Amino acid sequence: MNMRVSSRTIFETGMNQLSSLQSQLSRTQQQLSTGRRVLTAADDPVASARALEVTQSKEMNDQFKINRQNARASMSHVDLALGTTGDLIKDIKTLIVNAGNPAQTQKDRDALVIELEGRFNDLMAQANTADGNGNFLFSGYRLNTQPFTQTPGGAVYSGDQGLRELQAGSGRQLAISASGAEVFEGALTGNGTFETKADPANKGRGGSGVISPGSVTDITKLTGHQYTLTFSVVPATPGVPAQTSYTVLDATTGVPVTPAPVPYKSGEAISFDGIQFDVKGDVADQDVFTVEPSKQQSLFTTVRDLITAMKTAGDGPYARADLTNKLNNANQNIDNALDNVLSVRAKMGAGLKELDYLDDAGDGVDIQYQTTLSQLIEIDPVVAISMFTQQQMTLEAAQKSYKNISGLSLFNYI
Structure with missing residues (x-):
């Protein structure tokens, strides 16, 4: 049985087929240019949904990386200030030893007092250190409040006990600051008991x-x-x-x-x-x-008491005994203050070390996320190029055949 095909059907069928082939070729070309297999959610709904979850996790991991960079900057500022504070305390210990020299006269001690006043002011400067944004390092949560104000008996603390923290990982928050009360007022007097x-x-x-x-x-x-x-x-x-x-x-x-x-x-x-x-x-x-x-005593109170003792010591065996008692007490308290500062600095150092580990872990997780995304939505270039070449040849063949078929007419044989 013969079936008659009208010219209109031939044209419509040919155009539809060419349009379909051109769409396929265009889609493959887009995949090659973007490197993505999944261009829209309709291409692969399951892969698209999974890729969205992985993308969100990857962006969160990127934010953790930024947080760690900010944490490292803040903790480095604190560590530097604590290091300088420790050096100043060691200088004060040296001055105490010099003041205890039996050969020292009151005039000699007066000269040492001038140095002690300088160390006191240097300690105040470190305690009131601010970061690059103008936020005080040792004021707790009260970033814009100067932590310490000098008083006749030492200094008064105006900050709070808060420790600022940043989310450095999916399950880890790190303290990026230290309270001024902990650093400068946390040491015990005497032998600690x-x-x-x-x-x-x-x-x-x-x-x-x-x-x-x-x-x-x-x-x-x-x-x-x-x-x-x-x-x-x-x-x-x-x-x-x-x-x-x-x-x-x-x-x-x-x-x-x-x-x-x-x-x-x-x-x-x-x-x-x-x-x-x-x-x-x-x-x-x-x-x-x-x-x-023993009780907690401010480092500034200890230094101020030491300055007063050296100023008013006087000369003579009884005065020297009184000064020796006060120097021994001050030396013990200064040792405790130094140990306290070193302890806080050790915490900062441990935090900075942990940031290195978290960076390594974060980089590893980022690679995993990128690999998963690649498997879900990216295209294999070799397969895509082969498909593109095949689709291109198919389209060219279809175009030539359409041209030949559309040119058939009985009038060509009359």
């Missing part, structure tokens, strides 16, 4: 006793109480040497720790309630030494 002091009035009584910082001998016996050590001196009489003894009173409870006076021997250990220390030198009648629990 208790603090020994000489009564300033000992100087006027003619006593030259020097008390040691002491140590803990039994932590289970510690009471956390305040104690008063009072000396009694019975003057010598013909044939009888002077007798010196001491009593210890628990100033918190008012109960004597030593029911009877204990004979005093210079440098001999004095122990009670889990603590131990000694007193060296010649003590005067009614000389007093105190023991109290």
Whole structure:
């Protein structure tokens, strides 16, 4: 059975086929030019949805990378300020040692005081350091508030306890700042458990006793109480040497720790309630030494007290003993302040090191995301070029055949 095909059908069928082939060729050309297999969601709905999820995760990972860059900049500022602060504290320790030299006169100490004033001002400058954006490093959350203001007794802190944090990874937040209270006011006095002091009035009584910082001998016996050590001196009489003894009173409870006076021997250990220390030198009648629990003290208060002690020390054996007690106390507190600053700096260093690890992990995750996206939406160039060449040849053949078919007519044979 023969079927008659009209000229209109031939033209319409040929045009539709050419249009379809041209669309396919154009789409392949777009894939080659963009490098993407999936141009629209309709091309592969499942791959498109998955690619959107991966793209969002990749963009979040990119943001974490930016956060880490900002965190590194802020933490580097803090680390630099802490390093300088540590160097200044070491300079102050050197000045304390110089001030304790027996050959030093009051004029010599006055010269050291001038240097100490300079170190004090340098410490204030470090405590009030700001970053490149004008935000104070050690003010906690109060970025625009100057952390420390100088006072006659040291400095007052106007910031808060907050630690600014940044999301450095999908499951990690890092502190990028340090509180001024933690850095400059977080050190304990004395040996960290208790603090020994000489009564300033000992100087006027003619006593030259020097008390040691002491140590803990039994932590289970510690009471956390305040104690008063009072000396009694019975003057010598013909044939009888002077007798010196001491009593210890628990100033918190008012109960004597030593029911009877204990004979005093210079440098001999004095122990009670889990603590131990000694007193060296010649003590005067009614000389007093105190023991109290360690407390947090501002570095600026420590330096200011040291400056006052050196200014008012004077000369003479009793004045030197009083100064030695104050220098020992200041030296212990300065050591604690240095340890505290180094501890905070160690935290910053650990954070900077962790940023390096997070950067490496982030780069690895980024490669994984990029690989997944490539597998989902990118096209294989070899396959695409082969397809493009094939589609191009098919279109050219279709165009030639359409030209020949559309030229057929019975009038050509009349």
